[in-house]
Amino acid sequence: MEAACLFVADFAVAIARRDTPALHGRPVVIGGSPEEHAQVTACSVEAAAAGVTVGTTLRRALTLCPGAVFLPLQESAIAAESERLSGLLELYSPVIEVIALGHVHFNVHGLARMTGMADWPYLRDLQEAAAATSGLPVQLAAAETVFAAHAAAVTIFDSTDGRTQGRRRTGPAENPVLVSSGETRTFLAGLPVEVLPVSPLVHVRLRLFGLEHLGQVADLPFSAIQAQFGREGARAWELANGRDDAVITPRREAIRVNEEVDLPAPTARSEPLVVGTRALLQRALSRPAIRGQVLRRLDWRLGLENGEQISRRAVFREPTSDPARMLLVLTGKIERLQLPAPAVALGITLSGLCSEYGHQADLWPNGPRRQRELLDAIAQLNAREGAPQVYRIVEVQPWSRIPERQLALVAFDG
Amino acid sequence: MVPDSRTPTGAGRFRRLNGPRPVAVEATPRGTPTAVLWLGVYQPVATVLDTWRIDDEWWRDEIARRYFALELASGRHVTVYHDLVNDAWYAQEYASPKENAKQKRA
Numbered sequence: 001m002e003a004a005c006l007f008v009a010d011f012a013v014a015i016a017r018r019d020t021p022a023l024h025g026r027p028v029v030i031g032g033s034p035e036e037h038a039q040v041t042a043c044s045v046e047a048a049a050a051g052v053t054v055g056t057t058l059r060r061a062l063t064l065c066p067g068a069v070f071l072p073l074q075e076s077a078i079a080a081e082s083e084r085l086s087g088l089l090e091l092y093s094p095v096i097e098v099i100a101l102g103h104v105h106f107n108v109h110g111l112a113r114m115t116g117m118a119d120w121p122y123l124r125d126l127q128e129a130a131a132a133t134s135g136l137p138v139q140l141a142a143a144e145t146v147f148a149a150h151a152a153a154v155t156i157f158d159s160t161d162g163r164t165q166g167r168r169r170t171g172p173a174e175n176p177v178l179v180s181s182g183e184t185r186t187f188l189a190g191l192p193v194e195v196l197p198v199s200p201l202v203h204v205r206l207r208l209f210g211l212e213h214l215g216q217v218a219d220l221p222f223s224a225i226q227a228q229f230g231r232e233g234a235r236a237w238e239l240a241n242g243r244d245d246a247v248i249t250p251r252r253e254a255i256r257v258n259e260e261v262d263l264p265a266p267t268a269r270s271e272p273l274v275v276g277t278r279a280l281l282q283r284a285l286s287r288p289a290i291r292g293q294v295l296r297r298l299d300w301r302l303g304l305e306n307g308e309q310i311s312r313r314a315v316f317r318e319p320t321s322d323p324a325r326m327l328l329v330l331t332g333k334i335e336r337l338q339l340p341a342p343a344v345a346l347g348i349t350l351s352g353l354c355s356e357y358g359h360q361a362d363l364w365p366n367g368p369r370r371q372r373e374l375l376d377a378i379a380q381l382n383a384r385e386g387a388p389q390v391y392r393i394v395e396v397q398p399w400s401r402i403p404e405r406q407l408a409l410v411a412f413d414g
Numbered sequence: 415m416v417p418d419s420r421t422p423t424g425a426g427r428f429r430r431l432n433g434p435r436p437v438a439v440e441a442t443p444r445g446t447p448t449a450v451l452w453l454g455v456y457q458p459v460a461t462v463l464d465t466w467r468i469d470d471e472w473w474r475d476e477i478a479r480r481y482f483a484l485e486l487a488s489g490r491h492v493t494v495y496h497d498l499v500n501d502a503w504y505a506q507e508y509a510s511p512k513e514n515a516k517q518k519r520a
Contacts, residue, residue, distance in 0.1 A: 249487060388427055401470060404430055404431070404433045404434065408429065
């Protein structure tokens with residue numbers, strides 16, 4: 001077991017149903033109320049059965065499914081829930097790739113062995129932990145390849161002992177799916193062609209050719225399917241045969257530095273806020289995580305006595321690490337504030353780290369005098385160490401295909 | 415008569431550049447790298463950007479290398495090759511054929 005896929009079908013609907021259990025079994029449409037000029041962003045299986053699809057206008061959705069419950073799209077809450085799910089998996093696996101909201105691929109190589117468990121009980125515990133923590137109907141699957149794990153998770157099967165039986169169900173399986181090593185091709189053979197990551201047009205064309213399952217695709221000669229469908233066909237054939245070189249790409253952790261302070265006394269004046277901000281900036285910029293780097297974004301927060309929070313964001317056109325420049329940008333924003341209550345706490349977050357550009361001077365300015373000084377310095381260095389210290393790159397066999405023969409270093413004599 | 419340049423001679427005046435460095439690589443049974451030991455940590459391979467093969471000098475010390483231009487999970491780009499003669503892995507800077515083609519087009 002190398003790769004695993006955790007999938008929550010209809011993620012936004014699942015969150016709505018968790019928060020409002022009365023929605024279970026009822027058609028749910030997410031995107032807004034029917035009188036709004038907006039489109040459906042998610043819908044439940046019941047609504048989909050009535051003809052509602054993502055992208056349908058909300059009015060049309062109401063016509064198709066009059067009994068549906070229409071809910072607004074709470075993007076930030078859904079994103080936070082997805083983040084929470086990824087955070088949970090990060091406790092188990094070091095390599096996690098978020099594919100979409102409620103859909104995560106992660107590496108499970110050696111994790112079960114590390115905990116002294118067999119593969120399937122490990123997966124079962126993981127699925128139970130994810131379901132219990134999130135309260136969502138999570139489906140977990142693992143296999144030797146990323147595609148097999150993904151296909152097993154998004155296509156729901158009866159799985160009582162970890163071995164797939166090949167019978168499709170309409171709801172999430174209670175148990176995780178484990179595709180054993182060596183059985184990948186057999187397992188994939190029964191899956192519908194829609195699970196292949198190719199364009200919808202290719203799905204349609206495969207169906208028109210009478211190819212409904214991956215097994216039928218896998219049995220075709222490679223040359224035939226490549227000739228008919230090109231690169232996508234070649235990829236589909238390889239995946240159907242259980243060949244998948246895809247690697248899970250973990251997300252990059254963005255460096256953020258937070259600094260907060262409680263003000264010594266509640267204040268509504270701007271001067272103490274500017275002084276406090278200056279102190280926070282100096283403290284944040286001296287942190288080892290960002291020392292020597294420049295940044296683009298600064299989030300400034302103010303906690304008020306009445307519990308409200310005011311925030312302002314400054315995005316620098318040119319990245320900087322200069323606290324004076326940052327404070328200059330913020331001071332104007334702070335002075336324009338009309339506070340409804342005295343401020344009691346202050347906080348900043350620095351993010352958007354990047355490297356500096358455009359300020360680098362030439363190491364060796366041109367000019368014969370400077371050149372002579374440089375040669376003298378090299379001669380002195382060589383004399384002190386007793387061996388050449390500075391080399392120049394020369395072409396030896398630039399035509400060679402062997403990289404180490406193309407160039408060499410020769411002692412620099414001036 | 416060529417005058418004495420007074421330049422000392424010796425192996426120290428000439429150094430090989432871009433020599434292959436031994437590197438630990440985990441690979442699939444088909445020989446595609448899946449992880450590279452980089453700075454003491456096995457970093458998973460995110461993408462195989464390009465692969466090419468060099469076979470040369472079969473008439474003396476045979477050279478048979480399969481190169482892989484890789485992007486590691488950390489975002490770092492490395493080029494490694496599998497020495498098919500000694501069955502060993504090395505890291506070596508080398509512009510891949512794809513990069514060369516891009517530079518020529520530019």
